[in-house]
Amino acid sequence: MGDSYLDARLHALRRTQNPDGGWPYFAGKQSWLEPTVYAALALHGEPAADRAWKLLQSWQTRSGAFRPAADVQMESWGTALCITLAVARGEFGDPFERGVEWLLKTEGEDSNLLTRAASAVGLFKPDRNPRYHGWPWKPGTSSWVEPTAHALVALKLASAKRQDRDVTGRIRLGQAELLDLRASDGGWNYGNRTVWGVDLPSYPETTALALIGLQASGVKDVLDAARKIGIERVSPLARAWLAIALRLYGVATPAPTAPPTPDLMLTALEALGCANYRYFKTGGEA
């Protein structure tokens, strides 16, 4: 991918950072965790990324979770992204430890004790295996593909520092959940294979994210689903995630040329696809 393509994106990110150190989804709006983490990874090593990390730490709650934005009082799936950023930065102090602990204890409601017990005694037949443990967008709800994929990346990266059975066990159950959510066409959508017995199609963006989450899982065919997606025919967001995923697996992707859009999260992901995608690298190819 050309330097001018990357430079245009990095330049756009540098000039749209909010005074608080974060990034909005669109310039001039409030800072959010998600674009802030992606922009900080894209600008890793620059003072702008340091300011972003400082802001994100101020959003960590007593539970160890991070809030999605300054004024949103809620524990967020984005905690996984903050762990990934912490590992990229070599920050293994208290925010990292508490964030990992929160990830380890957080799971979707579909695998909680009530659901498992009801399933075990035959009160209902769940559409997915309740013994597996994915991650929700927020506590108290079900687990879904995107937060599960990001949590797997975070815990796999964290396992370099924390080689305990809690971490490896949770990675195993999270991967099992992700594989259990796979659509009949071989890819992934947001996290439902079927509704009323009818198969649902996969999406390119969530298939790419699942691929990233399943790095080094030992499952041989996960790359096939992403390979058969025509990267040039999908939406810009899907293209950005596919570029990151395929490059993590050593697959070359076409060099894009389009100018940056006003969407700053997309801008950051497109920049990551050029260079710093390695911060999502969790191990050998599947």
Next chain:
Amino acid sequence: MISRRDLFPVAAAGMLAGYAGFKGGTAGRSARLGNASVAILKAASYSEDLVSRMLQGIRELKLNPRGLKVLLKPNLVEFDPHTCINTDVAVVAAAYEVFKTLGASEVIIGEGPGHRRDTCALAEMARYRGEIEQFDARFVDLNRDDVSPVIGFADRPEMYFPTTALRADLIVSLAKMKTHHWAGATLAMKNFFGLVPGNVYGWPKNELHHIGIDRSIFELSRVFHHSFAIIDGIVGMEGNGPIQGSPKPAGVLVMGSDLPAVDATCCRIMGIDPGRLEYLRLASDRLGVTEEARIEQRGETIRSVRTNFNLIQPFENYRLA
């Protein structure tokens, strides 16, 4: 879209708790509302003069949007070229022109799809970006807008919503007339699921499923009560809606300020008994009117446009006699 597995814990919690803690919004059931007016306008295809049809309906209903900040909320969910999931671009474009013509101070189009994160790409596929002039400048992705809390939403102490929606003087639900495999039908009120921000609650907005779909539909209409509805029933969806159903031409636009009345009227047009839909039972006399005798029908009669929508097996007994 959620599956039975997602509904189980919700249903279990619902059985345990019932609706004991449910306060029913700001309007008590005892405070019976007056009558409502709903306009049914025939439109056989999207190439007809929809602007004139909408202006006729708005005149009959005496809506005056002059000086108001208007948010047009279409139903933009997924894209499948083989069916008709979304509010047709012709309806959105016509509504935009109508509210500008009637003197609204600002008209914004906003949506927060429940499954797909790339809202602009969806808008492209649904031809919104190509056929609505300066669409990007007029559109807000409600999934990634700034947010503010609203105190009290079902049993939650607070719920966050896009500031674009909270600041609007009038939200126009540009819904699609569709069957829905959990709620029975998705019309003006269910369309407000797209006002819930994905950047807080995720994709899908699973918080609403855990609160309960029917209760969430009710609560959203309670919070966003400054609303008006224009339902795209020119070609609706029957069967396994809201995404995997089949196109169903009904040839109507249905309009009104009382959203429960609009939804109840749409149900009757679709051959669905509105009394079987839990969210309409909750809304009846709290948020609006659903009894046919208390809805003054403008334009066409229900009988003249009724066309039964196919219902999937769990909803077959919802058929209107």
